[in-house]
Structures are given as C-alpha cells and as structure tokens.
Amino acid sequence: MLITILRNIVRQARRQPLYLALNVIGLGLGMAVCLVLTLQVRYEYSFNASIPDAANVLRLDAHHMNPGNAPQENADVPFIAFPFLHTDFPQILATTRYETADYQLRAGDRRVTADTAMVDPSFFDVITLKLERGNARTALTRPDAIVLSANTAQALFGTTDVLGRIITTDHEGHRVSQTVTAILARPSGPVTIRPDALTPIPAYEMEKPQFTRWGSSAGDIFIRVHNAVDRGVISQNLTRFVIDHASGDANDDNSEGVHPERHFGLSLVSLRETHFHDLQVIGGDEATDRSVVNILELIGVLALLLAVFNAVNLATARAGLRAREVAIRKTLGATRMVLFVQFVGEAIVNTAVGGALALALCEVALPFTAALTGTTLHMDYGFTLPFLFGVVLLTGLACGLYPALILSSYQPAHVLAATRMPSGGRSAARLRNGLVIIQFAFAVAFAICTLVVNRQANFMQTLDLGFVREGVLISSGDMANDAGKQRALIEALRHTPGVVSTCLSELTPNIDNRHRFDVTPVGSHSGDIHVLGDTIVGDYATTYRPRLLAGRWFDSSHGEDDSPGDDAFYKAPGKTWNVVLNRTALSRLGFVRPESAVGALLKSGSVTLRVIGVTKDMLFISAREDVSPQITFYSTAPQSYPHASVRFSGASENIMRTRLKLAWDQVFPDAPYGFETVQERMSTFYITEQRRGWLFSIASGIAVTIACLGLYGLASFIALRRTHEVGIRKALGATSQKVLTLMLRDFLRPVLVACVLAAVPAWLVAQSWLSGFHQRIAVSWLDFAIVVSVTIAIAALTVLGQTLRLARAEPACALRAE
C-alpha cells in the first residue's frame, strides 16, 4: 500500500506539479506558522518554570484604592508587613524581602552598574535559583556577602571562578567591600527574577520609611508555602491580616475602617503567574497579556486550519480528475475501503512532506522571531519533533478524510459512461466556496486586528505626551539626596555647551519612584483625593515645555512658589505654597474649567496649597496606565533622588550624551549613569505592542498567502471546468470583457462575503484589546476599508491570470474543452 501511495504521489508530482506544490507549500506554511507560534506561546507560558516548585512561591501584592484614583495593584509592598507574616501564618515555610536598586560594582579597574536585589538571608529557601558556584544555604548569611550572576561575574572578572573575591560596591553613596559568596547559574528558561547581583539588605536601608510605614511601596515580599491549600488559607486571611496590623493609623496611607473611602488590601500571586499577572500591576512593563498569547496560539491553529481547508478544497475540486482512476481500480476489484485508505495515506504523505518543509521554515524563522519578539526562543527538538509528528498525523487525516470519502464513493459505471468529469455538483461547489469564505474571513480578521495593533503601537510612539519630547535628555539613574552635589550637577550641566536648560525632578518619563499625598479643596465637602506629587528644581518649563492651560508657571521671584519640598514640606504647618495641577487633578478636584481652578486653595494636612496654574497631563507612563492626578511644587532646595533632565540644541544627540556624561561623572564619579532620550526611556511601554504588531503582521501575511494559494488552486480548477461554459456564453454573444467581469465577480464573491463576515468579530477583538489601554486609538472604518481593498486587490491579482486566459478563450476551442 505504501509503495502504491508513494508511486501515486510521484505520478501526481509529474503530471500536476502545480497542484502538488500548492498543496505542500500551503500545508508547509500553515504548519510552520503553527509551529513557530506554538513555540512562542510555550515560551510565554514557561516563565519561571525553571525555578523549582515555582507554583508554591508567592508574591505579596498590594492593592490601593484612593479617592480620585483608579484602583491600583502594586508588586512593591510595605516591608512593615514582613515580620508579621511569619507570626500570623504558620503555613509559610520561608519568606524574603526583595528590593532592587542600582549598585556600582568595582573589581580592580572594571566597573559595572548592576541591578542588585537586596534580600534576606532566607532568599534561596524561598526562590531556589540555581547556583553555578557556592552554597545556597550560606551564600547570604554574611552581611558583606554578594552573589553575582554569571554574566556580572564575567563582566567584572572575566571568569565565574571568583568565590571569595572582594569587590567594592557603591549604593547611594555607601561604599563598602563585599565578598563574592556564590555565582548564579544562567537560567535554563525564561524567568522574571534575574538580578545581576544579590546582597543582604544593608542596615542603613532598613531605616528608610518604606521599611516602617504601611503606606509605602518598598519592594517585593516572596513567601514559600507547601501547597495550594496553604496558599488558599493565607489568601483568605489577608484581609484580617491588614485589619490587625495596618489599620487605625490615620497617618498611614492605608485603612480598613478608619477611612472607609480608602481601601488597602493584599493578595498573593504565584511566581508561575507573574509574567501574565503583572500586566495589571504598576511597573509591570515586561508582562505579557495572556489573552494576546492565547490569540497567538489561536492564529497558529487557524493558519493550520486555513492550510487544511486549502488541501480539502483542492483535493475535492480535483477529485473529478481522478474519477476515472477510481472507476478503473474499482472495475479491477479494488474495494471502497482500500481506495479510502489509499487516498487518506496519500494525504498523510503529502502532509508529511509539508511537515518537513515546515520544520525547515521554522529553523529559518525562529531566530528572526526571537529577535523580533526580544525573546530567547530557540528550537527545542525534544518538544518540536513529537509535536510536529502529531500535527502531521492530525492534519493529514483532516486533509484526507473528506476527499477520500468522495473519491472512494464514485460509481464506476456512471463515471466511465459520463462525458464530463464529476464535479460533486452544487453541494460540492457550495462547500468549496464556503471553505474559501472561511479562509478569507480568518485572514481578513487577522489583517484588520494586525492593522489595529500596529496603529496602536505607532500611536503610543507618537502620542502627544503633553510636553515637547524632542531635544530632551534625562539621566538614566537618580542621584543621592545631597544638596551640594545636586547644586554642583545643575551647575555642571548648565555650563555644558549645547545645554539650553536643566532641571531636577522625581517624575520623569518612565517613572521610577512615586510619592502620593492627600489634598482637598478648601470649602469643599467632596473629601480628599490622593494625588501624585513632584517637586521640581531648576528650569523645568523650558526643559519639558509643559502646555499651560491656565494661570502661570513657577517663578522664583514669587516667595510662595519656592516650597521646601519633601519632608520639610510637612514640617512647615500653616504655610501656603503655590502649586500647579495637571488636567486630571483639575477634574478630580471638581473644577470645571482650568481658569476656575487658578487661585483656588487646597488643603493637605495643615498645609495650604494655592493653585497658580493648570497644565495638560504630562504622560510619563504607559498608555495602559490611568493618568494620576498630579500636583507639582517648585523648590530651590535639594530633593530626594531626583533625575536630571536637560534640553539641548545646536549639537547632535550623541555629542550631547558624551558631554552630559562628562559633566555627570565630574559630580557623581561612582554612579556612572548616562543620559537617555524620552523615546528610549518610554520604549518599554510600546515595544511589546510593536513586536506583537510585527509578529501579527507576518502571521496575517502568511494567512492571506495561504488563502490566496487556495484561491489560486481553486481558480485554476474552476477555470478548467468553466472553459466549456465560457464557450457557450461566447457563442451566445458574450464578449471577453463580459466573461472577464463575470469570472472575476464569481471568484471574488466569496472573498467579499468573507470580508463582511470578518468585520464584526475583528471589530470586537480589536475593541477588546484596545480596552486595555487608557490612551488608545479608535477602531476606524478606514482599517476595514484598507484591509478589504488590499485583500480584494490581492485576490483579484491571484485569479487574474486564470480569468484572463479564460476570457480570451476562442469559443470554438472552449466548446470542445472538457
């Protein structure tokens, strides 16, 4: 049987190479898309899977709901909760705090800026990251211990064999010597926890307010539990935990009972879930939308389905060509079952050839996909080969069953006596058209969604941020709370050639730190709203050029413009300071127009704030995030950990980077930060959508290609079948032009129907995806018009050759055709 099948395929390849090529290429493309996207989806679902028992490692997340703000979830929680966890929950096996900061590491001449996690000695009891060298039990027990990642060790020493070596570390001006106690192994799969270094939390760090106040956001707390039951028990009791430990202190920004308008809660997220879950968490910019990942898999499956439809369509369309073979075989004694098995076997062998092509395409495409999506995706043959085998078998069966049923059912006497090859009649024609409609409906829906994703990615890049982004450079790191150095830096930057203006502020594009406080309009009964605060130093207005909607900007000549900023602010009760609101604060505070807010007084504790101006919202955040109400202060005093921003002109960006870096290094030689553009700092917000857009573009391009391959094959068949009809029509007086119009209309009708069918689902999917963004485009009828026009144009080009040939047929020849 196998020899018969192979012989038949070789014969087909010789006699009908186009048909076989269309079939194999279509299947190969479909399986390749399915394979690549499955590997991509598998990658997304495998985050933290390489960490042993990651499902039982839980992160404590904080939930804040404050007046005037949308509810927020934060992975950074107040560390004050840490000691109570063990006492309240005996289910907890181990727990650790995890606070990241930039450390300057130095070994000899080599210096590295390392994303360092300050953790408890129990870290490895909770998160069992693999070590290349060292002992996890003792690695973090010494106060001067430091664990390096393999990459960091390589960068510092050129080798990972560095246990016991001493390095100098600098964090916020605390320069100490630390001993390398362990080296982290390179993770075998994607992980969300990938520090450059780990070190015990220094004593000075623990004195910070975020370690002692419930309202703060210090860092992550991870806990290890035994199983899901324990997780459930802890989750159920977290509300009680908050009430017992966090409520009642009016000065803390949390409440359960004292301030019912506010809510503070805690929840648990498994380490296996954080990659998807963090999309809803503040700062979770690297997170992935699970629904988008699922859509990717759906696209993969649908691409394969399109290829299957192609194969079924071509096979049933051309079944008539093999009718005589079937009739003769049956006459010679072949049973229906034998023929059925033969035809299914042929389909499976054809699919296997397509599978080999898919594997080759996948090998070629995977590095590009990895580069495109910014992942470490690679071919895992241990998974790929069994998966592909299953796909080939199922696809082969799906492709072969129906055509085999039709072929094996032909009656020899009827076929041999007939002058025309059997076509399956109107029901078969309806099936073929139906499959073409489904194919194009999927392809068009993909294409519309792809266009929307790309437009949103583009929109996010070019969004009006409420300030002039061009010509601004921002320090990549913040600076110590050192008045002398901050002033020295401003001076150094101001005197740098090309610098137009410079300022310091905590809030910059892609915000690192946020502090919030409550304000209420004087004389209003609307209650407090929770606002984001920033204190700016220097010439902020020239540097960022915010759009003033009403009032004026700060002016150092006005005494009340110059507030003390930060903690000093609260140490000056009874004072009035001038502030500027953003548009969101304006509306949340209940002002109708910007002008009506100017001069208004707000209360924050015992301090009074006078609104002197209102600006457009300055978008330093992801388009997914709701804009917070913000109040800006001006100060000539130093601030906590601000970033430096500079507006420049007259020199190129790269030259300015070099100049600014020199100025920075003069003041902060141990904090070797560079300067970044607004675009660079905010790219994390849209890079995922951009990459997704590329991936979707390729997938939908292939989907359209597969659909067109099918349409081309079908058009070839129909052209052959309808030649005779064209002869009749021409004999009755039809011109070539009329025949051309008729044939094009007939070929394109299913494509048009598909476009109509695709519109509503595509709109719903696009709307649903866009609803995840606060700043978003509207789905436009133009998206549909563009995709439909392009699809019809491509489909028309696909069938044009066949149609023209048909339209130009000489009637006498056409009438003889069969």
Add this chain to the structure above:
Amino acid sequence: MLIELSHIQRLYRSDEVQTTALQDIDLQIETGEFVAIMGPSGCGKSTLLNILGTIDRPTGGSYRFGTQELTAMNEAELAKFRREHLGYVFQSFNLIDELTIEENIELALIYREMPKSERRERVAHAMDHVGIAHRARHYPSQLSGGQQQRAAIARAIVGQPSLILADEPTGNLDTDNGAQVMDILQRLNDEGATIIMVTHSPSHADLARRRIDMLDGQVVVSVRNAI
C-alpha cells in the same frame, strides 16, 4: 441573400502538422432556408458550422451576412453579431449545469442588456413554444436528454435570431426525442426561421429544404429536397 461564403478556408496548424479542415467553400443561403449539412466524421461539417456561427474564424475567404462582411470584424463586433443574429443548438445541449432551465434560456438575452421584464416574457414564450415551461426551475441534470435539447432550442430562439445553427441536434437523443426536436425545427422554419443543421441522419436531412454533402473539407453536393 442571407449568407454568402466565398473561398472559405480553414487551416489548423501545429508545430509539425498542417491540417486543412475547410477548403475553398462557396455557399449561398437564402433567408428562410432549412439547410442540412451531411458528411462523414472529420469532413469539416462542424468547422463550417462554427465559422457560420462566427465562433471560429476562417483562415481565408469571405463571409458575408446580409450586407456585413464578418471576416473583417473584431472579437467584440462578432460577439454583438452573434447575440443579435444567431441562435445555437448543440449536440450535447451545452446547458450550464449551475443555472436553472429558465436561467439558461435567459442567458441568450442577458448580453443584449434587455429589461428584465421583457426577458422574462420572452423566456416564458420560448419555453411554451418547445413545451418545457413546467421545467423552468429545474437544473439541466434533472431533465431528460430530449427535454434538455428542447431547452437548448428555446435558448436558441428566444432572441428571435435571423439564423439558427444546429450541430447534430438529435445526435444524443433517442428516436422519439429526435423526432420531437426535428418537429420543432421544422415548425420554426415554417414560421420563417433560417436554419442550418449538421446531421448524420439521412432521414432528418431529408426533412430540410436543402441538403449539402461534404467530404474532406469541401462541399461536394448541394441539392434541394422535394418537400
């Protein structure tokens, strides 16, 4: 004179072989004639009919239809000529499987861009004329051979053509159905239609007013039947 063929020649050329299908045909046909063309297979009967029907072009000679010289016409002009002047009946009926009988018949009028109401009226009349009105909504595959050929005749006459060309119209039919088709053709001729029919059947050829015998691409005999 309705048709005048002078020195009509039709050659088929392939890479290696040149075949002469028609050679120096001179033929005149008057309006209202019923001409039967006979001859052995391959003698050029169908080729001559195709040229008369302008669905094939002669490689030489002149074809005048009334006052028009058809060999000088381009493809679009010939299509217009066909839809205005000709009606076809084929041996294998040549009905389009995907269209109903009514739609098949209407096809001959669609290319004339005639109003739909008039088309419907003419189609109904043509179907009545050949006795297949009760099969209007059926598809060709649901009809017998005789019924299909009557539908084809209805399609041929629905446009009220100057000339009806029938290529072995009884070739695929049994005796009874063949006789019925010949009756219809005779009736149409009696009503004034000019008919040229290719046939293998001497008895059917005898029903025509004139009989032309062909051999090896040439007209060898042209005789008027005594009717």
